[in-house]
Amino acid sequence: MKFVAFERAKQGTGASRRLRITGKTPGIVYGGDVEPQLIELDHNALWHALKKEAFHSSVLEMELGGNVSKVLLRDVQYHPFRQLVQHIDFQRVDAKTRMTLKVPVHFKGEEESDAVKLDHNLVNHVTTELEVNCLPTDLPEFIEVDLSGLKKNGTVTLKDIKLPRGVKWVSHGKPNPVLASAVSPAAEEEAPAEGAAAADAAAAPAGKGGKAAAKTPAAKAPAKK
Numbered sequence: 001m002k003f004v005a006f007e008r009a010k011q012g013t014g015a016s017r018r019l020r021i022t023g024k025t026p027g028i029v030y031g032g033d034v035e036p037q038l039i040e041l042d043h044n045a046l047w048h049a050l051k052k053e054a055f056h057s058s059v060l061e062m063e064l065g066g067n068v069s070k071v072l073l074r075d076v077q078y079h080p081f082r083q084l085v086q087h088i089d090f091q092r093v094d095a096k097t098r099m100t101l102k103v104p105v106h107f108k109g110e111e112e113s114d115a116v117k118l119d120h121n122l123v124n125h126v127t128t129e130l131e132v133n134c135l136p137t138d139l140p141e142f143i144e145v146d147l148s149g150l151k152k153n154g155t156v157t158l159k160d161i162k163l164p165r166g167v168k169w170v171s172h173g174k175p176n177p178v179l180a181s182a183v184s185p186a187a188e189e190e191a192p193a194e195g196a197a198a199a200d201a202a203a204a205p206a207g208k209g210g211k212a213a214a215k216t217p218a219a220k221a222p223a224k225k
Contacts, residue, residue: 001054002061002068003045005029008038016087025085029062029071031092039064039090046085050076057103058141059093069093070136072101093136100133100170103140107180109148115182119152127179130158131170138166145179155181 008019008026016026025043030036049055055073062071075089093099105128115121130143145161157176158169 001049001052001058002063003041003049005039005041005062005064007065008040011038020084020086025088027088027090029064029090029092032094034092037064041088043085046088047083050085053104054141057101059136059139060090062090070095072099095136098133098135099139100131101139102129102131104129104142105179106142106144107147108144109146110150110180112148113150113182115150115152115154119182120185121150121152121182122185123147123150124181124183125179126181127177131172132163132167133170134167138164140164140167147180150180150182153182153184155179 005027011026019026019040020043023043024040025046027039027041028036029039059070059072061068070093071090072093073088074091075087076085077087078084079086105125107123107125110116110123113123116123132139132143143161143163145156147156150156156179158179159176161179163169
């Protein structure tokens with residue numbers, strides 16, 4: 001994806017506030033062998049770009065002053081309740097340096113799986129993004145996971161898929177995370193429990209509090225003198 005940025009001359013809270021009033025968003029580009037550079041972007045164009053998944057997970061082309069450089073989105077600060085981007089950070093990309101980035105996971109084929117077609121399982125997408133390490137040229141826009149082979153109550157883990165060439169997963173101590181799982185519908189699991197509860201209720205003795213009322217002997221009338 002490509003976007004246009006402009007040089008920003010002033011910095012500080014007051015300057016940033018005045019910039020936002022004019023429909024611009026302040027930002028910064030850092031990294032590489034050069035000093036961080038202050039930039040500004042058109043807010044409306046940026047707002048629509050941020051709605052696209054690729055803007056968050058792929059190498060972007062930033063046009064600035066007639067030059068195009070490759071950057072990654074690193075941080076976005078939103079207003080607490082208004083639809084307003086307050087600040088945005090980008091990092092320059094070095095083609096020869098490996099980088100670490102979170103990439104979205106896309107699932108396909110679950111409707112054709114035995115778990116869904118034959119056993120009417122529900123499929124849970126357990127992992128929606130993976131953190132990977134790779135060179136900028138090897139960075140995938142997303143990682144696709146085929147669930148067509150999913151069986152009843154089965155799972156698909158990271159070891160069940162093949163990552164794109166040159167891409168390594170950053171584990172953070174998790175050797176083999178579950179990406180998706182198939183589970184039986186809740187109604188099938190609750191039915192036996194409901195049947196047992198009904199049987200217990202029918203077997204319970206009548207009476208207040210589930211106990212038979214105890215009979216107490218009638219009090220004797222006092223003897224007449």
